Amino acid sequence: MRHHWLFKSEPTVFSIEDLRRAARQTTAWDGVRNYQARNFLRDDVHAGDHILFYHSNVVPAGIAGEAVVTRAGYPDPTAFDPAHRHFDPKSRRDRPTWYLVDVQFVRACRTLIPLDRLRPLPALRQMLLLRRGSRLSIQPVTPAEWAAIVTLPEW
DNA sequence: GCCAACGTTGGC
DNA sequence: GCCAACGTTGGC
Numbered sequence: 001m002r003h004h005w006l007f008k009s010e011p012t013v014f015s016i017e018d019l020r021r022a023a024r025q026t027t028a029w030d031g032v033r034n035y036q037a038r039n040f041l042r043d044d045v046h047a048g049d050h051i052l053f054y055h056s057n058v059v060p061a062g063i064a065g066e067a068v069v070t071r072a073g074y075p076d077p078t079a080f081d082p083a084h085r086h087f088d089p090k091s092r093r094d095r096p097t098w099y100l101v102d103v104q105f106v107r108a109c110r111t112l113i114p115l116d117r118l119r120p121l122p123a124l125r126q127m128l129l130l131r132r133g134s135r136l137s138i139q140p141v142t143p144a145e146w147a148a149i150v151t152l153p154e155w
Numbered sequence: 156g157c158c159a160a161c162g163t164t165g166g167c
Numbered sequence: 168g169c170c171a172a173c174g175t176t177g178g179c
Binding site: 008056057059061115135137 | 176
Binding site: 035036135 | 159160161162
C-alpha cells in the first residue's frame with residue numbers, strides 16, 4: 001500500500017534546493033527526535049512513497065516541492081555520534097531509538113505554496129498540517145489531500 | 156523576537 | 168501516575 005506524507009524542514013538548514021543539488025539528489029532524513037514521527041519513519045514510510053517537502057519556520061511557510069522515498073526506515077546514525085548535534089545517548093546500535101529514511105528529489109514548486117493558500121481549499125479542511133497547534137514533523141497525507149495539492153498551478 | 160501549543164523530564 | 172517546570176516548534 002503506497003502512502004503519502006508531508007515532511008517538514010527548515011530551509012535554512014535543508015531546503016528543497018539543497019535536495020535538488022545533493023549527490024544523486026538524495027538525502028538521509030536525519031534528526032527526527034519525536035516519538036510519533038519516529039514511529040512513522042520506522043513502521044509506515046515505505047520505499048516508493050511520495051512526500052510533500054514543507055518549508056517551516058520561514059515567512060511564508062509552505063509546500064516547496066515533492067520527493068520520493070528510496071529507502072525505508074533504518075537507524076539514524078547521527079544519534080550514535082557524540083560529536084553530532086543530534087546525538088542521543090539513549091539510542092544504542094543494538095537498540096536504536098531513532099530512525100530515518102532516504103528521500104530523493106522529484107520536483108520543486110515553481111512558487112512556494114503558502115499556508116494561506118492551502119487553508120481555504122475544501123479538500124484540506126481536515127488536513128493535519130492546518131490544525132491549530134499541530135507540529136508533527138512527519139505527517140500522513142490522505143489521497144484526497146494529495147490530489148488536491150499536487151494539481152495546484154504552482155507546480 | 157514573541158509567544159502559544161506541545162512534548163519531555165523528573166520530583167513526589 | 169500526577170503535574171509543574173522546562174525546552175522546543177513554528178507561525179507570525
